[in-house]
Amino acid sequence: MDRKIILAITDTHGGSSVGLCNPDTILKRPNGDINPALSESQKFLWEVYEWGIRETFKLAGDDEVLVIHDGDITQGIVFNEESLTNAIADQIQIAFANFQPIMSRDNVKHLRIVTGTPVHEMGENSAPILLSEMMKLKYPDVDIRLVNHELINYGGIDIDVAHHGASRGYRVWLEGNQLRFYLRNIMFNEILAGNKPPELVLRGHYHTYRVEYLEMMDNKSWIILLPSLTLMDNYSRKVTRSEYRNEIGVVAIEIINNRIHDIHPFIKRIDLRVKETL
Numbered sequence: 001m002d003r004k005i006i007l008a009i010t011d012t013h014g015g016s017s018v019g020l021c022n023p024d025t026i027l028k029r030p031n032g033d034i035n036p037a038l039s040e041s042q043k044f045l046w047e048v049y050e051w052g053i054r055e056t057f058k059l060a061g062d063d064e065v066l067v068i069h070d071g072d073i074t075q076g077i078v079f080n081e082e083s084l085t086n087a088i089a090d091q092i093q094i095a096f097a098n099f100q101p102i103m104s105r106d107n108v109k110h111l112r113i114v115t116g117t118p119v120h121e122m123g124e125n126s127a128p129i130l131l132s133e134m135m136k137l138k139y140p141d142v143d144i145r146l147v148n149h150e151l152i153n154y155g156g157i158d159i160d161v162a163h164h165g166a167s168r169g170y171r172v173w174l175e176g177n178q179l180r181f182y183l184r185n186i187m188f189n190e191i192l193a194g195n196k197p198p199e200l201v202l203r204g205h206y207h208t209y210r211v212e213y214l215e216m217m218d219n220k221s222w223i224i225l226l227p228s229l230t231l232m233d234n235y236s237r238k239v240t241r242s243e244y245r246n247e248i249g250v251v252a253i254e255i256i257n258n259r260i261h262d263i264h265p266f267i268k269r270i271d272l273r274v275k276e277t278l
Contacts, residue, residue, distance in 0.1 A: 003261075004155035005060040006253040007053075010070035010163070010204030011228035012098055013120065015091030017084045018231040019075055020045050022097035027090050036084060036094075041231050045248060049229055052250035052266035053101050059252055059264060065108050066154050070204040070226055071116025071163030073098075074127040078119040088122060095131050096138075103139050110143045111135065112150065116163040117205065151198060156258025158198040160186065165203030168210045168225055179212045183223040187216045197221050199260060200253065204228070209247040209267055222260060226251055227267045244272045 013019030018041045026033050038046070057065070074091040075083055085091060102108060113132050121127040125146070132146040149162040166182035169175045187197040197219045207228035214221055227247040249267030253260060 002155065002257050003063045004255045005056065005063055005065045006068060006154065006159070006255070007056050007065055007102065008068045008070060008202055008224070008226055008251045008253065009229060010114075010226040011072045011116075011207055011230055012069070012095065013072055013075045013228075013230040014094035014098055015083055015085050016075035016230060017041070018045075019084070020049060020098050020229040021084065021094050022046065022100060024100070025094050025097040027085070027087075027093055036090075039084075042084075045229055045231065048248050048268050049098075049250070050101060055266045056250060056252040056264070057105055057107075059254065060107060062107060065105065066110040066112070066152075067102055067108055068112045068114065068161060068202065069099075070114045070161060070202055072120045072204065073113065073116065073131055074121055076117075076120040076122055076127070088127075091122075092127055092130050092134070095127065096134050099135065103135070103142065108142060110154075111139075111145075112152065112161065113144070113146045114150070114161055114163055114204075115146065115148050155255035157200060157255060157260060158196065159200045159202065160198040161202045163204050165201070165205070165223075165225070167206045168208050176210060176212050179210055179223050179225060180214060183212060183214050183221055184216070187214060187219060187221055191217060191219065200224070202226060207232075207246070209249070209251070209265055211263060211265075222263070224251060224253075224263065227265070232272055246270050246272055 021042045073095040080086050115125045136144050152159045166178040169178050190197040201223040204226045209227040210225040212223050227249045247267050252264040254262045
């Protein structure tokens with residue numbers, strides 16, 4: 001049996017006070033290194049992240065793992081109202097430390113770092129470029145690449161990976177429609193071009209989890225909108241029109257004998273509203 005695992009994460013937003021931060025992060029300083037104090041939000045995020053990683057590698061056993069970070073590794077310095085730190089070096093060091101629980105595993109053979117939103121990644125992909133070079137030096141035995149939009153053949157299936165795509169939708173009774181339309185368009189384009197559509201499409205950016213599936217002309221494709229590893233800040237509350245449901249975690253995709261066998265979401269769903277009784 002040929003079995004491989006994909007560990008997909010996205011939107012960690014290192015440097016945000018509501019973004020992912022390894023409690024063991026050490027920030028370099030000319031007058032002495034410091035260990036940043038985590039907010040309660042960050043402590044919660046780290047617990048979920050560690051749980052998701054443990055469950056993924058329990059699932060993987062000794063099988064090979066491809067890790068995909070699907071964009072926005074840092075918060076950036078544009079939306080800095082709720083930043084843990086505005087220092088560019090700090091944010092990249094935090095992003096680097098966030099990978100340590102994953103990259104310490106022997107069966108991680110490949111890492112793909114996908115570029116995200118320019119305002120979150122210091123412009124012109126600066127943060128992921130620097131991070132990927134740091135990772136290559138630290139982990140020379142792992143196949144590490146930085147990509148914008150990639151079609152990866154892994155475990156015998158084609159995986160279309162990019163940060164931006166369709167959202168889950170803004171009405172509960174319409175959820176999934178936009179993703180299905182988006183996936184159908186990808187499949188049609190590939191079929192009309194004489195190509196086989198990708199079996200799996202991964203997207204991030206919307207900080208929420210959703211899976212949709214389509215069959216077309218004997219082709220079968222899945223699309224996964226990945227959950228984030230950051231909570232809402234003032235800006236995201238505005239652009240999501242006060243979305244209060246947050247889905248935090250990672251997704252593991254199990255591939256057996258050239259087919260997607262199962263999708264394993266290791267996520268926690270939370271309600272961000274403050275509740276009171278008067």
